[in-house]
Amino acid sequence: MAAVLAALSSGNPGGMLPPGTVYVDPLAYNVLGANSPDLRNMSFSGFNPTNSTVPFFQVLDPSFLAVLGPSPTIHSIAANPGFAFAHEAPVYDPTLNVVYFASNAGGSLGYNGWYNNSVVGMINMTEVDQALADTTGDVNIQVTTLDLPDTVQMVNGGTGPYKGNLLFSTSGRALLPPSLVLANPAPPYNVTVLLDNFFGRQFNSLNDVKVLPGTDIIFFTDPAYGYLNGFRPEPMLPSQVYRFDSSTGQVRVVADHFVQPNGIAFTPDGKTAFVTDTGVSGGFRGTDQTLPATIYQYDVDPTTRSFTNARVFAYSDSGAPDGIQLDTMGNVYSGCGDGVQVWNSAGTLIGKVFLNGTTAEMIFTQSGLVILYEERIYLASIQAQGIPLTIL
Numbered sequence: 476m477a478a479v480l481a482a483l484s485s486g487n488p489g490g491m492l493p494p495g496t497v498y499v500d501p502l503a504y505n506v507l508g509a510n511s512p513d514l515r516n517m518s519f520s521g522f523n524p525t526n527s528t529v530p531f532f533q534v535l536d537p538s539f540l541a542v543l544g545p546s547p548t549i550h551s552i553a554a555n556p557g558f559a560f561a562h563e564a565p566v567y568d569p570t571l572n573v574v575y576f577a578s579n580a581g582g583s584l585g586y587n588g589w590y591n592n593s594v595v596g597m598i599n600m601t602e603v604d605q606a607l608a609d610t611t612g613d614v615n616i617q618v619t620t621l622d623l624p625d626t627v628q629m630v631n632g633g634t635g636p637y638k639g640n641l642l643f644s645t646s647g648r649a650l651l652p653p654s655l656v657l658a659n660p661a662p663p664y665n666v667t668v669l670l671d672n673f674f675g676r677q678f679n680s681l682n683d684v685k686v687l688p689g690t691d692i693i694f695f696t697d698p699a700y701g702y703l704n705g706f707r708p709e710p711m712l713p714s715q716v717y718r719f720d721s722s723t724g725q726v727r728v729v730a731d732h733f734v735q736p737n738g739i740a741f742t743p744d745g746k747t748a749f750v751t752d753t754g755v756s757g758g759f760r761g762t763d764q765t766l767p768a769t770i771y772q773y774d775v776d777p778t779t780r781s782f783t784n785a786r787v788f789a790y791s792d793s794g795a796p797d798g799i800q801l802d803t804m805g806n807v808y809s810g811c812g813d814g815v816q817v818w819n820s821a822g823t824l825i826g827k828v829f830l831n832g833t834t835a836e837m838i839f840t841q842s843g844l845v846i847l848y849e850e851r852i853y854l855a856s857i858q859a860q861g862i863p864l865t866i867l
């Protein structure tokens with residue numbers, strides 16, 4: 476390891492760094508002085524001290540090389556300037572080799588709000604692979620829009636496939652309730668609403684959803700972004716995390732004390748949970764850099780499935796960690812203000828897919844990591860594989 480570090484920091488003589496990657500040696504940036512061009516005032520501008528051309532991979536720890544593999548690439552695979560069609564709720568169906576995702580709900584380029592719904596799209600990764608095989612550059616694959624019924628309002632989180640369906644958490648819109656829904660991914664795109672209230676009170680605006688491995692229990696976050704982004708009334712509940720057992724109908728709170736709980740993920744053994752808090756982003760209240768941009772880690776109580784032993788897993792240096800995914804090596808990926816940031820299981824920041832702008836979510840596919848970038852989708856072809864999220 477020492478030899479690798481020495482080689483990396485002396486300009487990559489042994490060719491250890493694959494093309495398109497840059498080593499950002501933490502020791503080189505511990506002292507910047509008063510007038511450094513690398514001093515940042517706002518977390519939303521990225522830390523790119525090597526001036527490399529975006530997009531590229533930043534290596535902050537040699538272990539990130541095992542994530543990247545020998546020849547990582549990053550390509551734009553779909554773009555629609557002016558429309559934030561690719562925001563969150565990515566679901567990868569490995570059988571069909573397609574990715575589903577939702578447009579931005581409430582943001583300025585989403586073209587929705589109190590009066591208009593967002594849309595769910597689909598991109599065919601076989602078409603992406605075929606197009607990329609014919610070029611070394613970017614491609615622009617047609618996105619298909621799913622004609623979902625009006626019971627689905629402002630999809631924000633997604634996981635599965637869950638027993639053959641897409642499992643979405645929706646933020647609701649105006650007085651239409653936030654909900655957990657199962658959607659048929661094929662025509663006629665019929666849906667079943669599983670849950671749309673907490674003992675008679677509408678949720679605030681459900682954000683993200685995952686199923687606890689080894690169970691059928693659905694866990695979801697409920698921040699206040701529907702209200703803070705102007706498409707839901709004032710919150711009637713704390714911003715907290717719930718579990719829902721669709722076989723018994725029981726819904727209960729498993730974690731609280733958040734400013735805005737957002738992304739959620741579990742380790743494959745179901746023993747550890749991660750919840751991101753994007754409190755730094757306050758919608759119409761603006762940015763408050765003294766609030767969390769933090770990933771919390773918990774033990775999942777084996778009996779109650781409540782989240783216990785809350786501790787800080789990581790604080791992001793840029794924007795806020797939003798959606799969260801894990802790879803099979805235990806590394807933790809989150810969409811942040813400068814791209815995808817990756818921590819190892821001990822919470823060390825090991826690298827970034829540096830985009831110099833905010834991504835809210837990403838999903839592993841057979842072709843690599845699909846990164847939702849609002850008006851664009853990137854594919855980072857890397858060696859790491861995602862943990863399986865399909866529930867049979």
Ligand SMILES: *[C@@H]1O[C@H](CO)[C@@H](O)[C@H](O)[C@H]1NC(C)=O
Pocket residue numbers: 516517
């Ligand atoms: C940070 O930058 C913003 C925008 O340029 C400016 O309004 C603010 O005063 C700056 N804050 C500090 C402490 O420099």
Ligand SMILES: *[C@@H]1O[C@H](CO)[C@@H](O)[C@H](O)[C@H]1NC(C)=O
Pocket residue numbers: 512524525526
């Ligand atoms: C990056 O660019 C800035 C502005 O052009 C320059 O001041 C700085 O020296 C560059 N940094 C590196 C590491 O090349």
Ligand SMILES: *[C@@H]1O[C@H](CO)[C@@H](O)[C@H](O)[C@H]1NC(C)=O
Pocket residue numbers: 585586587588590591
């Ligand atoms: C809502 O949709 C209508 C019809 O498509 C459109 O004219 C309007 O601009 C949309 N509103 C917003 C806030 O984007």
Ligand SMILES: *[C@@H]1O[C@H](CO)[C@@H](O)[C@H](O)[C@H]1NC(C)=O
Pocket residue numbers: 571573599600601602
């Ligand atoms: C994806 O594209 C491939 C290649 O064109 C096609 O064979 C397949 O049917 C498509 N899948 C879906 C679900 O549309």
Ligand SMILES: *[C@@H]1O[C@H](CO)[C@@H](O)[C@H](O)[C@H]1NC(C)=O
Pocket residue numbers: 640657658659665666667
């Ligand atoms: C869609 O409709 C079919 C046929 O009625 C039904 O079997 C299936 O469960 C429905 N799917 C959902 C997600 O509601």
Ligand SMILES: *[C@@H]1O[C@H](CO)[C@@H](O)[C@H](O)[C@H]1NC(C)=O
Pocket residue numbers: 520521523526527528529831
């Ligand atoms: C990153 O974005 C900022 C502001 O959006 C811009 O000023 C800067 O030039 C960008 N840096 C790179 C490397 O693209």
